[in-house]
Amino acid sequence: MKKFTSHTGITAPLDRANVDTDMIIPKQFLKSIKRSGFGPNLFDELRYMDEGQPDQDCSGRPLNPDFVLNQARYQGASIMLARENFGCGSSREHAPWALDDFGIRCVIAPSFADIFYNNCFKNGLLPIVLDEAQVDQLFKEVEAEQGYQLTVDLERQVVVTPSGTEFAFDVDAFRKHCLLNGLDDIGLTLQQADDIKAYETRRRQEAPWLFDAIK
Amino acid sequence: MAGKTLYDKLWDQHLVRQNEDGSSLIYIDRQILHEVTSPQAFEGLRLAGRQPWRIDANLATPDHNVPTTARSGGVDEIVDPVSRIQVKTLDQNCDDFDIVEFKMNDTRQGIVHVVGPEQGMTLPGTTVVCGDSHTSTHGAFGALAHGIGTSEVEHVLATQCLIAKKMKNMLVRVDGELGAGVTAKDVVLHIIGVIGTAGGTGYAIEFGGSAMRSITMEGRMTICNMAIEAGARVGLVAVDEATIDYFKGRPFSPSEAQWDAAVAAWRELVSDDDAQFDKVVEIKAEDIIPQVTWGTSPEMVVDVKSTVPDPDKEADPVKADGIRRALSYMGLSANQKITDIALDRVFIGSCTNSRIEDMRAAAAVVKGRKVADNVKQALVVPGSGLVKAQAEEEGLDKIFIEAGLEWREPGCSMCLAMNPDKLGNGEHCASTSNRNFEGRQGFGGRTHLVSPAMAAAAAVTGHFVDVRELVAE
Numbered sequence: 002m003k004k005f006t007s008h009t010g011i012t013a014p015l016d017r018a019n020v021d022t023d024m025i026i027p028k029q030f031l032k033s034i035k036r037s038g039f040g041p042n043l044f045d046e047l048r049y050m051d052e053g054q055p056d057q058d059c060s061g062r063p064l065n066p067d068f069v070l071n072q073a074r075y076q077g078a079s080i081m082l083a084r085e086n087f088g089c090g091s092s093r094e095h096a097p098w099a100l101d102d103f104g105i106r107c108v109i110a111p112s113f114a115d116i117f118y119n120n121c122f123k124n125g126l127l128p129i130v131l132d133e134a135q136v137d138q139l140f141k142e143v144e145a146e147q148g149y150q151l152t153v154d155l156e157r158q159v160v161v162t163p164s165g166t167e168f169a170f171d172v173d174a175f176r177k178h179c180l181l182n183g184l185d186d187i188g189l190t191l192q193q194a195d196d197i198k199a200y201e202t203r204r205r206q207e208a209p210w211l212f213d214a215i216k
Numbered sequence: 217m218a219g220k221t222l223y224d225k226l227w228d229q230h231l232v233r234q235n236e237d238g239s240s241l242i243y244i245d246r247q248i249l250h251e252v253t254s255p256q257a258f259e260g261l262r263l264a265g266r267q268p269w270r271i272d273a274n275l276a277t278p279d280h281n282v283p284t285t286a287r288s289g290g291v292d293e294i295v296d297p298v299s300r301i302q303v304k305t306l307d308q309n310c311d312d313f314d315i316v317e318f319k320m321n322d323t324r325q326g327i328v329h330v331v332g333p334e335q336g337m338t339l340p341g342t343t344v345v346c347g348d349s350h351t352s353t354h355g356a357f358g359a360l361a362h363g364i365g366t367s368e369v370e371h372v373l374a375t376q377c378l379i380a381k382k383m384k385n386m387l388v389r390v391d392g393e394l395g396a397g398v399t400a401k402d403v404v405l406h407i408i409g410v411i412g413t414a415g416g417t418g419y420a421i422e423f424g425g426s427a428m429r430s431i432t433m434e435g436r437m438t439i440c441n442m443a444i445e446a447g448a449r450v451g452l453v454a455v456d457e458a459t460i461d462y463f464k465g466r467p468f469s470p471s472e473a474q475w476d477a478a479v480a481a482w483r484e485l486v487s488d489d490d491a492q493f494d495k496v497v498e499i500k501a502e503d504i505i506p507q508v509t510w511g512t513s514p515e516m517v518v519d520v521k522s523t524v525p526d527p528d529k530e531a532d533p534v535k536a537d538g539i540r541r542a543l544s545y546m547g548l549s550a551n552q553k554i555t556d557i558a559l560d561r562v563f564i565g566s567c568t569n570s571r572i573e574d575m576r577a578a579a580a581v582v583k584g585r586k587v588a589d590n591v592k593q594a595l596v597v598p599g600s601g602l603v604k605a606q607a608e609e610e611g612l613d614k615i616f617i618e619a620g621l622e623w624r625e626p627g628c629s630m631c632l633a634m635n636p637d638k639l640g641n642g643e644h645c646a647s648t649s650n651r652n653f654e655g656r657q658g659f660g661g662r663t664h665l666v667s668p669a670m671a672a673a674a675a676v677t678g679h680f681v682d683v684r685e686l687v688a689e
């Protein structure tokens with residue numbers, strides 16, 4: 002997995018609550034059997050004026066000028082600012098894949114849906130929860146200043162604004178450790194294979210009907 | 217010490233290891249696989265040179281992409297080449313790794329969340345995961361079930377475990393008696409209206425109270441299915457006699473020799489009387505009448521007798537803005553009556569409402585009536601081949617066809633429109649599915665979530681109507 006230690010980048014404000022994963026990457030793109038290539042279709046229905054198709058060249062499609070990622074001042078954005086309940090809806094990991102493929106490394110919001118939040122960490126993407134007032138302040142600052150950049154320091158668990166203000170954020174110790182070191186969690190779990198086998202032996206005695214039934 | 221909730225018990229029973237950094241390893245008894253969220257997981261397994269940890273914990277079936285029109289030609293005749301490759305990839309992966317799969321034209325094929333319980337793959341006390349957020353459905357049986365992402369699908373394939381963090385406990389208690397014509401779907405839509413789409417975030421929700429006890433197993437599945445629409449990954453209902461009866465004679469249920477031991481273990485799967493919940497929400501069953509969503513989030517829901525909300529009356533600016541945006545997308549005006557909304561299409565199906573009781577409820581309403589002229593299409597899509605066969609045995613297919621509805625092959629269909637069943641731009645649909653997000657049922661499509669009886673009533677009248685009036689006529 003990709004490491005995340007510290008990152009500084011242009012910040013794009015997506016001023017809506019309840020951004021769902023259907024919006025982040027619409028279903029027609031879920032037919033792919035790959036993990037990459039979703040970037041051009043990130044926020045497809047908001048970003049383009051026409052209906053996108055899988056495997057289509059997006060370079061000639063009509064852009065929606067109102068959509069934040071299409072605006073000149075936010076080109077190259079790698080941090081996204083959003084409102085509450087970001088990533089709700091379907092469990093599709095294609096949503097963080099699309100954000101990552103587009104170049105977003107970090108999303109800051111007052112709250113995230115659980116499955117999306119979890120999926121981000123598996124892909125080297127950092128979701129940060131700040132309180133409503135802090136997010137609100139960031140929205141105001143971003144909109145007021147062209148080229149506004151935030152710095153996200155995972156080691157110190159702070160978001161730093163251009164004026165030097167720091168906002169602290171929480172992150173699970175385990176997830177932080179995996180992100181900082183780019184660790185593959187399947188490999189980590191397999192180091193505990195003896196525990197898993199011991200559990201299975203016990204479980205087989207307690208609930209034998211759960212084994213060898215599906216064949 | 218306080219007693220344990222059902223969720224606490226299920227968690228404790230599956231804890232393999234508690235790590236010092238606060239993360240836990242929990243054991244997964246069952247994983248269901250479908251074509252959309254599994255290909256990259258199998259690819260990851262291959263790239264790392266890993267094998268599945270336990271083949272007999274997995275079951276697969278294609279559902280999201282499969283066509284629901286006549287498909288005797290099999291996978292090769294799926295018209296969309298991208299869908300075809302995805303279904304074929306699932307078949308190939310299951311063949312390569314020896315995983316049991318109900319392929320497209322197997323009568324046991326269907327929507328993962330219909331098939332799992334139907335086969336007795338899901339059982340009380342199991343942990344069930346699937347790369348699909350509506351895995352919460354299986355909690356209806358006292359199973360700890362939730363959706364996961366593709367990396368986690370791979371993690372479960374490779375280790376039979378998940379790295380997890382314990383959720384908080386919420387109890388939603390529905391007490392009293394539901395009125396005639398009020399269904400499980402109305403109950404869950406009402407609950408979401410009360411607690412909001414993020415109200416359950418971070419919680420496992422147990423649905424309890426006297427009304428829950430009188431709701432059938434299929435109705436409980438409908439309710440747990442939409443726990444995720446309230447933000448909760450997990451929905452749960454305690455085990456009772458109805459739960460135990462449901463599993464008698466299912467293909468993967470415990471054998472006769474093991475049955476009594478299994479039932480004894482299942483009877484423990486209830487929250488203790490003195491269990492502590494972090495949050496309790498109380499709902500009166502008598503307050504619930506048929507529900508209709510008007511907006512683009514499941515919490516945008518009102519009684520059928522009510523009107524579309526007015527953003528000018530909303531004090532919170534972010535919410536008022538959300539209402540305005542939804543009204544504009546939905547092509548509705550503030551204060552418009554719900555019963556004045558005309559429909560272009562009707563969809564009866566999805567993992568929320570495609571089981572036999574749903575088919576019966578819809579058929580009872582359309583029987584002897586005709587689909588209204590303004591309705592271009594009314595689809596009935598059973599949740600599995602076995603539901604379809606049962607419905608045909610009861611003659612429900614004929615009732616639908618005579619009334620002018622289309623009777624289809626099983627799959628997800630117009631719930632998310634990954635197959636050819638979709639809404640056109642701007643079309644309104646009465647849908648028994650679970651999400652009314654923008655574009656969910658097709659680009660520019662406008663979804664209204666309702667119960668099967670309400671969808672059937674909308675099909676024959678051409679607009680929303682309180683089904684209780686229609687049936688009483």
Ligand code: SF4
Pocket residue numbers: 279280327328329348350566567568627628631632649650
């Ligand atoms: S029926 Fe709809 S919600 Fe259910 S699994 Fe299929 S696509 Fe998902």
